[in-house]
Amino acid sequence: MALNLSTVRSLHAASYLILSSFLFACEPPQLNQQEYDWTLPKGFPRPLVPKDNPMSAAKVALGKALFFDVNLSFNQSTACASCHQPAFAFSEPKKTAVGSTGQRHRRNTQSLVNVAYNSNLTWAHSGLDQLEQQILIPMFSENPIELGITGHENEVLQRFKNQSYAKLFEHAFDDSNADFDRMVKALASYVRSLTSFASPFDGYAYQNNDDAMSDAAKRGMKLFFSEKVECFHCHGGFNFSQSSQHENQRLDLRPFHNTGLYNIDAKGAYPVYDQGLIEVTLQPQDMGKFRAPTLRNVEVSAPYMHDGSLATLEDVIEFYAAGGRGHGTTNPLKSAFIAGFDLQLQQKQDLIAFLNSLTDRQFLNSNVN
Template sequence: MLRLALLSLFLLTFKANGSLCAQETYFSDVPLGIDWIIVPQDNPMSAAKVELGKRLFFDARLSGNGTVSCASCHDPNKGWADDRKFSPGAHGELTTRNVPSVVNVGLHRTFFWDGRAASLEEQALVPLTNPAEMDIELGELENRLRQIDGYRSQFQAIFADGVTAQNVAKCLAAFQRTLVAGETAYDRFRGGHANALAGEIGRGSGIFFGKANCGNCHIAKVYTDHKLHNIGTGLDDTEQDRELAGQTGKAADGGKFRTPLLRDLALTAPYFHDGSKTTLEEVVDFYNEGGGKNPHLDPHIVPLKLTPEEKKALVTFLREGLRSNVYPQIEKPRLPK
């Protein structure tokens, strides 16, 4: 069962202008390596809200035809992601991007591969209304949930205005913020356990932050720089994804996707926004060759000239050194009739 900590912790979060401010939240019992979870001031955490969000996350009635839930693509048994390149929505149509894991999603500052959502609350409603995903109108969603006694009473106990689409989003976001994982070998090393990176894991760590320069974008501890980069993925697609350029209209933003988190990477194959790499070995080979050549390739992406032994050690670090000892395991909730 997932543990929900109910004690307070001083937390850093972000104002609309991007500056830091202090806030209280209920997170305190988090794994080593996870120091902060962003919680917006208009959606404070509560155990009741998290429990309701968990039920909604697993309930296929949140899709228009009642066939898929959030957990259909973000499957707890598949690293809270999907092991397919693309995932089918409510009507069997495949998504156009690989499903990312929602573990440690509370560490993110932007959401979706192109960073178009600024919060988990904003993100939550997009898959619900997307015709290729869950395909439900928000008014229909609200009416459907109001007709379910268990949901109606839960919403009324938490929110003064009861069932609304925005409150659905708040509950889904609150639940996902509790899906935290950490205490990897590298977290323990940073925590003062010098022998945590012994052997090949240690050699791979040295390559990750040294010769391979992975740490330029996958910054230590959070393993992301919260930015979007062009590494040359998806260039062979005849209907190439417009990525960040689709949001900004700038040609130079073509090919840019958000830097993903890396903890428990071994659980979430295939990799990249297009699911084009099926193994960590393929990922390392891609970077070793200098990514996918294109006019807007990020300057950090250059041939690495790793030896076979160095590549093997780097994969070992990614697979074993970033594997969490504390990982969200939950029982599927009982849904109201």
């Protein structure tokens, strides 16, 4: 029997509530969607969109052109897509990102899959909740340098004042003039358009296709939604991430967690070069907390964790089975859900089979430029 709502309920009441929360309608916000076609499957909610940047197909088209254009970097070496590569679910197969000057960053490149639903952006910033804010960081940040536009603003803008881009800006904004405000809004619109809901799991869970998932993946799904491994507590909901908001649900669940990756002083400290949410909040209890990312398309978004320190899904399963890594297992600030568990080899393989069932090949193939 396919995973309809009653089946999910039988797996566990808590997992049912998390997985199907988007069906419980609240009063939707009054947003200007401008007739944009999200092409979402029936029953899935639309993302929240700022009133001052409504979605449009023309804006998405402009944003896509900008996203793949190396001219957006000051030295014309790097595009947004250089780090957010479609084949890897808009992440990249590197431990940490490398900017346009060759500077290595401290954090792993996050996938942009369904980022429109994120209530918080980046790995550890509780104040960034709009893509229009976040996009300014790779464009203008000086430490670390990503696209490196700061100090080269006029030079970069001139590259987009040509006939081809003039038509794109005209269609998107009824004005052919390129400026950074419009570029940011177009980029945000394109990134919001990257929705992925056509995985084997979606076919099984939401389209009642019993054959969409393998038997191993179905067994792994039951483990995923069980209290034994407790994955669903942090990777819940239709987006498999606690950091989700949409037109029917605006509750902020504080999606940051300390997973016991480090404990360098036996008191819970993370390495000084990256201590997570505490850097923003200055609250001691936020040491080592990072946002739980979506697990959609996780099969292709290796390596894992905020610092890319786990190379494979097998490594991730072993990490959580151990309840952390090394001294991190005794980190006093570690989430209560990271308690460790015992699984047989076949169960671990089943769990990975389920995670692989979240891969949306249609999404990956359709976004290759």
